Amino acid sequence: MKGLLVLSALFVAVFGKLTFEGDQVFRITAKDAEQIALLKELPEEMLGLDFWMPPSRASLPVDVHVPFQSLQAVRAHLAYHQIPYRVMIENVQALLDVEQRQMVKYRNFPRSTDDFVYTTYHDLDSINGFMDMLVAENPDLVSKESTRGGYKGYKPLQVSGPAQPPLPSP
Numbered sequence: 001m002k003g004l005l006v007l008s009a010l011f012v013a014v015f016g017k018l019t020f021e022g023d024q025v026f027r028i029t030a031k032d033a034e035q036i037a038l039l040k041e042l043p044e045e046m047l048g049l050d051f052w053m054p055p056s057r058a059s060l061p062v063d064v065h066v067p068f069q070s071l072q073a074v075r076a077h078l079a080y081h082q083i084p085y086r087v088m089i090e091n092v093q094a095l096l097d098v099e100q101r102q103m104v105k106y107r108n109f110p111r112s113t114d115d116f117v118y119t120t121y122h123d124l125d126s127i128n129g130f131m132d133m134l135v136a137e138n139p140d141l142v143s144k145e146s147t148r149g150g151y152k153g154y155k156p157l158q159v160s161g162p163a164q165p166p167l168p169s170p
Contacts, residue, residue: 022068
């Protein structure tokens with residue numbers, strides 16, 4: 001029985017990871033207010049849509065993350081109403097996998113501000129570490145301050161700027 005519990009926990013850990021395999025991101029270009037209204041009618045929750053740029057007016061593109069299981073329904077809706085779109089991201093998970101590999105590759109890489117890779121994603125700890133390094137290497141040019149507290153349990157934001165005496169506390 002104990003072995004079954006361990007096997008079940010292992011199964012959940014391995015296969016319970018949220019993936020975006022086959023998910024796509026569409027850039028939809030509505031021609032007029034009627035098409036904007038049709039986009040707003042899409043059942044977001046039922047289809048699992050995630051509007052990155054929600055429908056607002058015809059002159060602005062609409063970017064939406066479409067889960068694999070909803071691709072056919074969304075494409076059919078767009079085709080039926082003759083709403084033009086293009087696929088911006090073919091497979092969201094493939095892109096995330098590339099980003100993950102880059103993050104691991106560059107996680108502890110910078111030993112100076114010259115080594116920091118600006119073209120890859122960095123988590124907040126890496127960015128704060130870089131800012132510490134920037135201040136250490138350029139104390140006459142840069143200083144750092146933290147915001148008072150985090151929002152909903154997040155870490156406080158650290159801001160670098162021109163070196164100056166700290167502001168007095170209110």
